[in-house]
Amino acid sequence: MIETIGTYLQFPFVRYALIVGVLIALCSSLLGVTLVLKRFSFIGDGLSHVAFGAIAIASVLHLSDNMLFVMPVTVLCAVLLLKTGQNTRIKGDAAIAMISVGALALGYLLMHLFSVSSNLSGDVCSTLFGSTSILTLTRSEVWLCVVLSLAVVAIFIFFYHRIFAVTFDENFARAAGTRVEACNLLIAVIVAVIIVLAMNLVGSLLISALIIFPAMSAMRLFRSFKSVTIFSAVLSVFCALAGLLISIVAGTPVGSTIVAADIAAFLICSVLARLLGRSVS
């Protein structure tokens, strides 16, 4: 087992996959708690579908670098979704459902109409479930991913206390002069960036799992915001590594294996929380 992994590690694409996987798992878990508690998790879901639509358009237009198109479109949609979500006249969740399902349907339609590939369902499947793209990363994609993830982590640490304040009590934060709208915008933009990055790892349908499961697992066991955040990051990285290695050795699809590891971790945490009765702090 160890030897097999050792042999695999000699391939650069396996090393790339591990680096990128760890970084993406780290980033995606950071905002999980905030998204769950602010009832923002549906925004993550909606955005991942938007990203799918954007990828479809990019591939139809034969853009050389998908990321340059998909990233701005997703960020823009994040801002729009946030604005409609706060608008009391239009039902926020209905708007999000419309945008996300619409993007999914139109994306597939576009790919179907204009695709030159002989294996259309394979293409769609890999965009939705990320089956192989993590193993075919180029050097520059790896670098882009490293830079963006480090930026996300740095921004998160820099704004940690404000994110906490805005998540816990928006009104109090606003009264204290914290710029709540700017913070919400920052959160939405970071989520969009994470989603585009994570498409490579688990595909667009499974991203929400990557964001939500580690946070929910950590909230079972820990009671301070800081320990919940740290534990969910550690857990997410661990599950991503485990999932990646298992999928490489056993030949299972990468994205679903990682999510399966996250689900297993969630179950273990739930059981542990039951057994411990009360929680550690």
Next chain:
Amino acid sequence: MALLSCKDLTLGYDGHPVLSDVSFTVSEGDYLCIVGENGSGKSTLMKTILGLQKPLRGTITFGEGLRQNQIGYLPQQTAVQRDFPATVQEIVLSGCQARLGRRPFYSREDKAIARRNLERMELLPLMNRCYRELSGGQQQRVLLARALCAAGKLLVLDEPVAGLDPLVTAEMYSLIRNLNRKDGITVIMVSHDLAAAVQEASHILHVGQHLFFGTREEYLNSDLAGVFFSLKGGEPA
């Protein structure tokens, strides 16, 4: 010297007024109680004072040395907070956020302020406990400690005793009374408990169908209080 004066305020949402032509002033050291029926616009008035929303008409002026973000605010509780994973200390420290300015982290001074207010509210033993595992009364004390971290001179409390049992309510009132009398902090409090309001406060603002603003003595002699207490069939304690 008036700390806060509101003149001909009309408040509401989307252009529909819920409260019209309210005028009152709060001086340093005052203890103002705002009373009125459910939905009469008490929380709306609080939010307007805090700058969370704009008045439809009228003006709010702050006295010298008071900035809007130096008001300590204790909001009516929201649903998110009920299952929030955070310790008492983390929450109280977040009361210092107005002092952050451009800094990313809290300074040692901020932490000392948080600690002092934890002590003041007798929360030191609960410091590392999780907020959602506390009783209602303890949670309100945590939010009061957080408000104190933000407050220089003025505390704004929206129903601080809602849902508390009589004993804990009395404790809460005595904590607030001490802050007002001993530490000279000006208090504006929304309450449904008229009897306690006339006992604790120095001034009363009654909103709703009838508007009243004055000292508690004036209020007790007014028709408004008379009607209320005869309805209740009792005398204020």
